[in-house]
Amino acid sequence: MLNFRKTLSALALSVAFMGAHGALAEGTLRIGMTAADIPLTTGQTDQGGEGMRFMGYTVYDALINWDLSSADKPSELVPGLATEWTTDPEDRTKWTLKLREGVKFHDGSDFTAEDVVWNLDKLLVEDSEQYDPRQSAQGKSRIPAIASYRAVDDHTLEIVTKEPDATLPYQLAWIMVSSRANWEALDKDWEKVAASPSGTGPWKLEAFVPRERAELVPNPDYWDAERVPELDKIVLIPLPEPNARSAALLSGQVDWIEAPAPDTIPAMEGNGFVISSNAYPHNWTWHLSRLEDSPWNDIRVRKAANLAIDREGMGALLGGLMIPAEGFLPPGSAWFGEPEFKPTYDLEAAQALMTEAGYGPDNRLSVKALISPSGSGQMLPLPMNEYIQQSLAEAWIDVEFMVVEWNQMINLWRAGAEDPSVEGSQSINFTYFIQDPFTGLIRHLDCNLIAPNGTNWGHYCDDEMQSLFEEIKTTFDPEEQVKVLQRTHEKYVDDALFLMVTHDVAPRAMAPKVKGFVQAQNWYQDFSSITIEE
Amino acid sequence: MAQVEAELQPQAEAAPKPQGYWSGVLGRLAGDKVAMACLIVIALLILSAVFAPWLGLADPYRGSMIARLKPIGTEGHILGADEQGRDMLARLIYGGRLTLFIGLMPVVFAFFIGSALGIAAGYVGGLTNTIIMRVVDVFFAFPSVLLAIAISGALGAGITNSLVSLTIVFIPPVTRVAEAVTSGVRSLDYIDAARASGAGALTVIRVHVIGNVLSPIFVYATSLTSVCMILAAGLSFLGIGVRPPEPEWGLMLNTLRAAIYVDPWLAALPGVMIFATSLCLNLLSDGLRSAMNVRD
Amino acid sequence: MLSYFLRRLILVLPVAFGVSVVCFMLVQIAPGDPLTAIMPVDATAEQQAAMRAAYGLDKPVPVQYLIWIANLLQGDMGRSIATGRPVAAEVFGAVGNSLLLAFSAAIIAFPIGTFLGFLAGYFRDTVLDRAVTAISIAGVSVPNYWLGIVLVIIFSVNLGWLPSMGAGPGGSQDWHWDWTHIRHLILPAVTLAVVPIGIVARTVRALAGDILSMDFVQALYAKGMSRGDVLRHVARNAAATALSVMGLQLGYLLGGSILIETVFNWPGSGFLLSNAIFQRDLPLLQGTILILAMFFVAMNLIVDVAQAAIDPRIKRS
16 A cells, blocks of 8 residues: 555656646647547447547437436436427327427538438438438437338428337437538538538537547537537547556646546546546446246346345445446436345345255356456456456356457347357346437347347346336326336346446546536536636 | 567578587587576576466466555565456466467477478479468568567457467568578588489488578577567557466556556566566577577 | 669569458458447348448458459558548558658667667677677567556656657647657657667677678778778678668568557557457458558568669679
8 A cells, every 4th residue: 555655646746747738729628538539420420429429419419319417317308409299199100399490500501300301311211312321320220110201391390100109209319410401512422521520519520630639619509508618629539548548638638538447546536637427327237148048047046146246345446436236227217216126235145045046055056157358338347247256156156257359249249148159158248328218128128129139138038028118118108108117127126137236437537627517427428518727 | 569570581591510519509508698597587487387386376367356456565465466456476477378388389380380381492492482482472571560460450369369370470581591591501512412312302301401401490480589479468468469367468568557557566567577588588599599600 | 773673673563462462361361240340239130231232241252352452453442341431541641650650760769779789899899899789689678568658657647748649739630840749759759769779789780890800891900091981981881781671670660660559549550550450440450451561562672772772782692
């Protein structure tokens, strides 16, 4: 510990001498991203949640946006380019959306219902002139409900879904609306649009060097006066290597980094850097195989495993930057409900359950688990999984790991538990978005989405669960829908359908001069309120 | 990493050896204090790597949350503990196994394959020579670091893939040297005499050629070992060599990078090991070269 | 001279062909589906097939090669799978940045290496010689990716003197030869220079030593020439060999900078290559390797020709 302190104070001393760094123009915020490249700029972004955060909800709007204004409650949907949306009580597949009037794209053209149709064609209609395979690859799978759409008038849009689906608004929150006039002006060439894109968002892309940097400047005419940015400029810099990111922040080359390595956090705080974090809909679990021969079919084993993990202890690994799981969704989620089963640390109870299930110190259970040494959003997968391995061993469960690279892991995640490529693994450690009813709950356990048709990796299929999913989709009253979602989540937890471990808290480290940031409980963030105090 | 390249420039020349050659070499080598010191260091590294399980070390795979990033000199962890609380001394010694294995084996493979190709090309000549040497030329067109990274990058991480890519990198230079020395020996009078006496090609190669060309090729190959080791560790450092959680110096250097803000000394240890080993390999190779009277 | 150049050029063509085959094969030996990385996690089989067709990955291998080489000859190296941008534009931009770094490292390494080597060669078997030999052996033995990290810790994080990453406040497209930008170059260039310093010093030492021990040098002394004149004489004689070593080193610096560029986030070809590897962006991997290898082939050619120009004896051999 002594040595550690010494290092810290040495660092503090040295950082004090760092004043000589060239200060940029006032009000410029330089952000080190974890992505290896600038996310796709043409509208529908790539690079996962980070892409939407920095290049989606900044330059663009969705018809229905996420509310990013509060740090205290889980964020909800709010009007974006659509001001209201309703379904026809007679025919629940028919949705009418009133679009915001007087909105202009950055290129000056007007936003109309035709633009939305044009944007949906861009993603869904392969023989349309504006079809863009790259944006389509990112956006198409996000709006599975949509069957057809048309512009009723300049500011009214009609969408018809394949079957009644109350989750459509959540799906639409994925879709970024880019400017048709801009695309036409740039010879209908998405390549050129990438260099000077045009959306309706609070930020405009001003300059863009692939793989190196992107510069965003405020859109003073943004339709929501509350969200007109205070800063002069945001500079986005891809810094995929965690140490390069830390070094860049500590040496004053950027003002803000995403996901600082946990081990560097004490050094940063010691030097006056601010660590911002908050709950957000992220999940770190093991998905369990429910194939016939899987030991995880026994609810006692599932519960025992959940009770064997000291989640607080795991926090040490992550510098405390985690939220121990209390269920499948993060605690505080509006859909959490009141599950009876509490996945806390209780080794005795775990051992009792294992004994009941027929296991013991001399009759240990062996399981095979798929993990990856890295991957986006995976936190620190190796040490965390090794910690779980040690914990489960106490409850007489011996874990053998199958370690594969992240890209291969994605393939195995798509392939499902039955595929020969998983080599009989009975669980997979995968992390993801749980932002809406579909990504949060339905896709993991829906009978129709059993891998490889979807991401129900473990081949789970249960009538009761399936009818809950139906009910979510057909409950159009938002408050009632929340209740259904709560019942669904209660079943998730009470049946211990996953090894529920932890939630990330999206840590970001920033220089003390960065003021006014409100970290929403969301994958996306609002940068409009931020200022730089020199 | 450009050190690879200088070493790759073939420079050895062959000469028929007088009697008592090897005892002379050993005698001269024994008199070279620096080379002997290096030989001892490397022998110790190899021995400790081979006998690691019997040295009473901690389990290099088993971590402990409490022991995370303990500094050098902690009781129970003389060289500290890594980011997962695994004993550094154990990891460094066990790490020597993989690092040395992947660092040395490709040169051994390349020595055999490259010698065979080069001797065949040099002795047979003609079309055989042209085909072999033109293919070698193609691989020579790639800077070796680039070639290793390209092949490993395409194949993906893994011990076998690293061995394959590094062996491919080192075959061409060995082949070139082997071809050059064999061509030199081939034109010597006594080989002509042997051939004139009606001995078959294989016999002539076995009896007269191999004995004369192997030692310069061997000396050349030893000069590649340090480069190969740095390169192998570099692949792991990039994340396209050995996979975690295996202990390997390059990989340890990579995973400990985050700890550099907590304890720079601890994080620097694997790099020091790579540096020291490669330094010894270089000095030993130099010593061997001068002991064998092969020109610089 | 011209005929020599043309003869060498013709010899280069089959090598260039071989290089293109090797680069093409890189994609073929790669396991797995190169499109995995860019598809959303829940993409359907149908979407995946459509993407595969869009990238021409559904055709037989020899056909893919012919298409690839035909496009290549027209300057089209395909599109990056990860970014959708043309590979040629990405690679040439990055190679420019790598060249900048490689030349800077060469400017540091060659004079220092030559000077040290010359000292050691001239004062052979003295303390000076031994010191230089130690430095050069240390130089060729140090894993420079590790040295880079150590330098960042000391000079960026602890002392705060030099930046730790990037090519300047405006990125590489905004490069200027002013202090704001050169600061970014110093650490990576110095790190990269360490190895060639060792190699150049070793080579020059051997050369100088050899030439000084030759008969004609003794003769020059005997004729009563001054030390300075003798030195000049020796330098000219060593120039051809030294030039070839340095020329090749420059090529190697370009190819070997991948690890250093990764450590310093320098937006060069090595950095591009490591991104390509981790995103499994095979067209980009292929294109980067091809351009670097071709550059290296060209560098070899130039060195050969230049060497022949300085020392005509080489041409005849």
